[in-house]
Amino acid sequence: MKYLIDTANVEEIRHCNEFYPLAGVTTNPTLIAKEKSDFWALLTAIRSIIGPEKALHVQTVQTTADKMVEEALLLKQRLGGEFYVKIPIGEESLKATMMIKKLGIGVTMTAIFNAAQALIAAKAGADFVAPYVNRLDNILGDGAQEVGEIVKLFATHRLDCKVLAASFKNCEQIHKCALAGCQTVTISADLFHTAISHPMTDVAINTFDKDWEALYGNKTILDF
Ligand code: G3P
Secondary structure (H helix, E strand, O other): OEEEEEOOOHHHHHHHHHHOOEEEEEOOHHHHHHOOOOHHHHHHHHHHHHOOOOEEEEEOOOOOHHHHHHHHHHHHHHHOOOEEEEEEOOHHHHHHHHHHHHOOOEEEEEEEOOHHHHHHHHHOOOOEEEEEHHHHHHOOOOHHHHHHHHHHHHHHOOOOOEEEEEOOOOHHHHHHHHHOOOOEEEEOHHHHHHHHOOHHHHHHHHHHHHHHHHHHOOOOHHHO
16 A cells, blocks of 8 residues: 655655655645645645655646646646646546546546445546545545445456545544555645554663663664
8 A cells, every 4th residue: 555645735745755655745725725835836846855756646626627638738747757637526527537548647536435436437547536534434424434345346347546545534544444455545744653653662662772771871783
């Protein structure tokens, strides 16, 4: 399973790109607006941090297929590398997906809330579908179960489309999606940190440090 970061904040991206096995960045209009920056300056800064080989998913803000295609071409031209245009599911979006795929540009169909949407998006040629796990959980749905059903459907029907699960608020949701065979998750910087944190780990490290120091003081292996 690949981990992406769901943010447009350059500091968070820089940090997670350095310290975590990050496969790319996902953004959406809300996350970009939160940064209150010049659009192209922000997106080119993000691309330069992650480099051309890591995935960058940027959402179109258009509502008609022709304009979505135009925006996808411009985004791909300006941001290059491993690029996916995110498009919220809808009729114009499916038409745009079929057109954009013919141009060789990656598509992530987003705002997915059920397996029927995901299956049609995959048939239209989307490379990824992005189901919103926490938003489903919030309305008494089961986000991870939905992700599992989509993974199974794509395997049953031998579709190349992958699941890029989004909208996570806790590590249990990520864990359940991983168990369900989800190929990619996009999570916040906070959740990367939460995922690797455990009080028993802190206790173990403190004991190692104390026992070592009792015999060798502040010497390290490099000093021997
Ligand atoms: O891009 C979709 C995803 O980021 C939504 O997450 O946290 O707004 O539900 P959230």
